[in-house]
Amino acid sequence: MASEDFTAERSATGSAETAQRVMAASDFVVAPGYGVGGVVGTGLSATESLATELSAADVHWMRRAILTAMEADGRASPNPTVGAVIVKDGVLLSAGATEPFGGRHAERCAIEKVTDRAVLRGATLYTTLEPCAHWGKQPPCADLVADCGFARCVVGIRDPNPAVAGVGFARVRAAGTEVVCGVLRNETLAWHLPYLVPRLLARPMISTFALDTPGTNGSRLLFGHSDRWESASAGRDYRARLKHRCDLLVTEPSASSVDTAAFARGAWHGLVWWDMAGRLADMTVTEARELAAQARDLGAPLALVAVPGPDNAAQLDAVVGGGITHVIPQSGLDPAGWLASSIRDGELAAVTGGMPNWVLVDDHPRLAAALAAMDTVDVVHVLETRGGSGEVGNLCARPAETIGDAVRIARIEAADATIGEYYTQGLSSALRGTSW
Ligand SMILES: [Zn+2]
Known part of the structure; x- marks a missing residue:
């Protein structure tokens, strides 16, 4: 220090x-x-x-x-x-x-x-x-x-x-x-940001993970991936803290997302599975029932957001039969669009039983990138490349991975990882107008 x-x-x-x-x-x-x-x-x-x-x-x-x-x-x-x-x-x-x-x-x-x-x-x-x-x-x-x-x-x-x-x-x-x-x-x-953002923007704070990777035009963000975070002890520790501290975790459907080790002491209101890619294909009623029970033990109601169709009817039957709540996005919106709009207009509260202060999108690259493209993400937790510039800014190569002129707020140097926290331009501007 x-x-x-x-x-x-x-x-x-x-x-x-x-x-x-x-x-x-x-x-x-x-x-x-x-x-x-x-x-x-x-x-x-x-x-x-x-x-x-x-x-x-x-x-x-x-x-x-x-x-x-x-x-x-x-x-x-x-x-x-x-x-x-x-x-x-x-x-x-x-x-x-x-x-x-x-x-x-x-x-x-x-x-x-x-x-x-x-x-x-x-x-x-x-x-x-x-x-x-x-x-x-x-x-x-x-x-x-x-x-x-x-x-x-x-x-x-x-x-x-x-x-x-x-x-x-x-x-x-x-x-x-x-x-x-x-x-x-x-x-x-x-x-105190998770407490302050809802008072500033009248909606929950939304954050997600990203990797800072070298690209042809400078650094580029890979949203949502968690594998590299898990390979460094500091990254693992940091990610577990966030999952523990957030109110609502949004992730891809998987058994590992109901993780008792990470959540046993957590405070969150719930866990939401966001199915954008038919990941439920193999789920049985028995598995769904076990996962729903595990989530209840954690005090975290489990919900699945998915657009029903002929391709996933059997899987949705298994989920509902297992006691997991199935939420159908408002018609005309894809799941990412529905999340963005439901966070803005409060509809999310109907899914989670209360409006969370902090929604963390974890291990869901498609959803994270879609939300970032809609300017809905406030904070990005970036695992930075060692020896890289550490400046993410608007250097991202693909529009879906751009977070605008993001400002790096915090840098955490640990033995085996460097972690940056970035505020997106919208949040930075809003905070600049405060007198807190
Ligand atoms: Zn007090």
Whole structure:
């Protein structure tokens, strides 16, 4: 972690609340190792030394707050998985992350770990997101934070939820606690992206995997393939994290997609098989029944989206007979077009029982490329070629594999793989207009 660029640190120095600036494209880049997929490898946590300068200490402890969130199970969705730490005189008093949905929020977890509440007077609370100000399944964190007598409350980003935005800060500040917002802003933003995108675009975040491969006109993306990800331990780890963290996994029909190892602790609402190529040909009722039962055990209802026709009537009978829900795309749309439109107009919620925050398209090259061609993909997770330029941009050779002027936000260097996270131009532009 030698060359981190803490852009957000400067914006936080010496002011009560910053984050009002408009971001330039270059502002998006996050420190190596951070991203929506969390941290891969062991390069982050152990080797940091605590700097004595105040702002450097803020960066140090905010990093601990993000790592605390990343280490949590990630089952808080649709709530954000927030991380919080409490520090006094340079000593960590406690740390907490948002519990699985319905449970306590990060600030409360950290505060309730300290048995003598008087110790909190004069301490600093670091939290990745503005403390909530409204009643949900839990009481407002801002009221609890205000009651603790903290000297400072240091925050990564403002919560865009209208019930919170600025209200949480005001409540904490009214208690005499200094509020600083914007420390490791880009890193906290990247981590909370699945929570933020639905509030920004009024639809779920859609992400998919790709390989960066040398082409005749520069790099080109191969969407959706997962085989090479599995051959590197860091790639395998990263992919498993995303599958664990997303709300809805969309993939080709296969027995291996119902993967108990990857999903046993996951939070997702469901698994959707997207049949665009008649991959169900060999499925029997018995197999379908077993897979449906496995998926139910994981808490993930399994659905199949396929256009019925004379060629697949027997397979669809097997699927339905096995207890898997068959969803027929709206007439006139192919399955990829239906996914794009159902995400936009909310029809997807009828399939999954609720609108997911994050749809991950995994191991489905045709669907991923079709969605990218429709400008429906927001984030692309790219396994980068070693020694290549690492710049994907609009250099892709075939239109179906173009993601426009994608901006690389994060780069994760692990022992056996380099992983880039790219925001597509649409998401980058939308984020540039925010003041979070
Ligand atoms: Zn809260």
